[in-house]
Amino acid sequence: xxxxxxxxxxxxxxxxxxxxxxxxxxxxxxAVVGPSGAGKSTLLRIVxxxxxxxxxxxxxPGNIAFVFQEPTLLRWRSVLQNLTxxxxxxxxxxxxxxxxxxxxxxxAGDFPGQLSLGQQRRVALARAFVGxxxxxxxxxxxxxxxxxxxxxxxALTESLIAEVRPAVLLVTHARAEAxxxxxxxxxxxxxxxxxxxxxxxxxxxxxx
Amino acid sequence: xxxxxxxxxxxxxxxLGLWVVASVLTADPTILPxxxxxxxxxxxxxxxxxxxxxxWKTLVRVAWAFILAMSAGIAxxxxxxxxxxxxxxxxxxxxxxxxxxxxxxxxxxxxxxxLNETAAIIAVTLxxxxxxxxxxxxxxxxxxxxxxxMARVYRMEPLARLRHVVLPQLAPYIAAAARGGVAVIWKxxxxxxxxGRSNGIGFKIHMYFQLFDVRMVLIYALSFVVVMLLVExxxxxxxxxxxxxxxxx
Numbered sequence: 001x002x003x004x005x006x007x008x009x010x011x012x013x014x015x016x017x018x019x020x021x022x023x024x025x026x027x028x029x030x031a032v033v034g035p036s037g038a039g040k041s042t043l044l045r046i047v048x049x050x051x052x053x054x055x056x057x058x059x060x061p062g063n064i065a066f067v068f069q070e071p072t073l074l075r076w077r078s079v080l081q082n083l084t085x086x087x088x089x090x091x092x093x094x095x096x097x098x099x100x101x102x103x104x105x106x107x108a109g110d111f112p113g114q115l116s117l118g119q120q121r122r123v124a125l126a127r128a129f130v131g132x133x134x135x136x137x138x139x140x141x142x143x144x145x146x147x148x149x150x151x152x153x154x155a156l157t158e159s160l161i162a163e164v165r166p167a168v169l170l171v172t173h174a175r176a177e178a179x180x181x182x183x184x185x186x187x188x189x190x191x192x193x194x195x196x197x198x199x200x201x202x203x204x205x206x207x208x
Numbered sequence: 209x210x211x212x213x214x215x216x217x218x219x220x221x222x223x224l225g226l227w228v229v230a231s232v233l234t235a236d237p238t239i240l241p242x243x244x245x246x247x248x249x250x251x252x253x254x255x256x257x258x259x260x261x262x263x264w265k266t267l268v269r270v271a272w273a274f275i276l277a278m279s280a281g282i283a284x285x286x287x288x289x290x291x292x293x294x295x296x297x298x299x300x301x302x303x304x305x306x307x308x309x310x311x312x313x314x315x316x317x318x319x320x321x322x323l324n325e326t327a328a329i330i331a332v333t334l335x336x337x338x339x340x341x342x343x344x345x346x347x348x349x350x351x352x353x354x355x356x357x358m359a360r361v362y363r364m365e366p367l368a369r370l371r372h373v374v375l376p377q378l379a380p381y382i383a384a385a386a387r388g389g390v391a392v393i394w395k396x397x398x399x400x401x402x403x404g405r406s407n408g409i410g411f412k413i414h415m416y417f418q419l420f421d422v423r424m425v426l427i428y429a430l431s432f433v434v435v436m437l438l439v440e441x442x443x444x445x446x447x448x449x450x451x452x453x454x455x456x457x
Contacts, residue, residue, distance in 0.1 A: 045357070048357075048360075048361050049360065049361070050357040050360050050361060062363075064361055065361070065362070066357070066358065066361040066362075068354055068357075068358065070354065072354045072355060072357075072358045074355070074372055074373065074376070075454055076376040076379075076451075076454040077372060077376075077454075081372075085364070085368060085372050086358075086359075086362035086364060087362065088364075088365065088368070110457075111454040111457045113454060113455070113457065114457055127362075131362075137361075
């Protein structure tokens, strides 16, 4: 169970978030949509524990994975090391298996800079899923991708979520993306922003 | 690569050529001896063990000051580049030490600590630290916040974070500080030896300066330049290439 309650979050004197509550059941997939600048990324960072300067409480599992807008890889370490360094104790074989799963088994020894952007994003996805996270956070993961690549990444993300079954918190601009990946869609809007939650919608899951 | 080496050799050769021309024009070996007239006394100094002994003394001081100044400078620079409060408090100190003439620090260290090895090395180290701090702080300011967030989400250990996330980003700045550092440090070490040590290249230069022996001054100075060129080519450049490997791969 993941419980988020942000009473107040401000940058300088400007209040960004007020009284935002969000609960996620294990394996539940929630998308947060809303206008840009509303504080969606800020909310994600608070949930992930990256931003700790806020008033409120977050109850989160220990094992979290984050997919950023950019691949955010260690460019000076090999593709394989990007998986093992972020998951101490992970057997190398498991990391290789995950690379095989995303179609990059022959790139394990390469530096991320030698890969195409699409391949780098697949490494980022592999890194997120290899630790079998209980909570997966995605911050506009498909923004700035051309439609074909975005579709490819989304399909891969969808099937990996179906395999690992983490709780998912996704921020996106694209309504279609939210509907495809999430069970429930919330809107973050207003200034300071609050969360508007519709009644739980049950959507057919891929593969079930 | 070989073209690079050829350019280097040619460039060094032209310095030598300039020296030959100047020595011919001066026509006075007590002011500027021709390069080849140095070879015989050089051989004598090496055979007697005099040159290797003083060279070694200076090299040890350079190594100590280099290691101390780099470690302190990297630690302080990283701290100041990532922590604004620390930066605010330490920046005035940095400006003071940057503008303090090397000579003043050296004299004060000798006066306060005594005419000994500790004072010599501390004086050189203190002279170099502000320089390293300035360069490394620049690097620490440009650390990628997204990578820090990533390291935090995936709960990387502080040591692993330092080694795999922070230091690789600082590496180009550390390399720049190191290469500039060795050059500055050995110049200051010579002054320190000149003023208050009874061995080392600086001491010998002081001695031959009082005897007005240009030939011996040149022999001692140039032999150390050669050693530093070797250190740069054999240690610093390969290390820099290694940490930059991911950029060119």
